Amino acid sequence: MEAGAVSEKQTSSYTYWVREATSEAAPLPVPKKLSAQDLSNQPTQTPVLGSVWNKAGTWEEKNLNKWASDRIQELLSSIDPLKFTNGKAEVTEVSNCSGDAFLVTVRNKKRVGYTYELKIDVKGEWLVDGENKNIKGYLEIPEFSYGELDDLEVNVKINEGKDLAQQYKQSITQDLKSFLQPVREKLSQFEQELKER
Template identity: 60%
Template sequence: MEGGDLVKKQQTSYTYWVRDTREDAAPLPVPRKLTADDISKPAQPNTLGSVWNQAGTWEEKNLNTWASDRIKELLKSLDSLEFSNGKAYIEGVSKCSGDAFLVIVRNKKRVGYTYELSLKFKALSGYGTGEWQIQNECKKIKGHLDIPEFSFGELEDLEMTVSLSEEKDLGAVDKSQICTAMRSFLVPIREKLHKFEQELKER
């Protein structure tokens, strides 16, 4: 009786089962000796911060130079717009003022910016004379597109005002029509700023 109990106990024990493995069973793990490379290479932590901030606790980077240069570059690449009286194009960016930053807090990245812009525009007639046709007369039309302060995530609410540099010879109706036409730049400007925002998030 005691002998039968002993055999039964052996068959149900873990070590007995391991010794009785079948040929199709998975092979037992084989210990591997650590090499010199294994010992010399420390584990690389998955952090976003600088070398000195491996814990990723707090780090802020100033991105003003990159952001200002990139915004100007994108806005200068705007295509001209065609109108019945001629076309208009952006001559340059006369104001690009603001701040952009990247913050790492607890190993999580956050970006942001605040900017205000002013763009110079010029209107041409269909013949490229440097003037805009108004009531069969060609007049020189120049001005600014001013965009008040806007921040990250606010591009859908972007606003723009149009100011004309030389308007003494323009009637109220003509000025209103020109300003309305120049506000058409708001859509492509917003698209360029969306591109800037996406590039900022990917930094």
């Protein structure tokens, strides 16, 4: 009699995870093709920023160095020549454009940033001691970052410094500092384009 009692206990034990073809088991779901109306009734998901694999919108960083360096050089090379009281000058080349630019997606929000330093070659012609003299130099813009364009500083170096009297050096240096405003405008345009990427 004890053997019968043991087998009765085994058949009535809790075995939910075991699926047997019995009348007590729930029927298997039947696939159903969704209609267009069924699809339109589905809750819409907010579009995910960043990569397809990152649907949760967690941290994702994209390197934009190549695009940013090329774009900064293109924008700064397009600065119009400037005219001064005793001369004129133009940008000839962006000889150094080094730094990092990035796009970060965090919690499904896009954030951009960059840190760069620049060296912009310039040439011009000034009236020195009654005659026009060709002068070359460059503008150095030390490290600057996203959102700091109002604090931008420029250092001016003149290549023909030995031949020039101090008064002309100071005047030409002051004239070349006028490039700061157009540089700031071009970098502001760059920041706007970076935000829209």
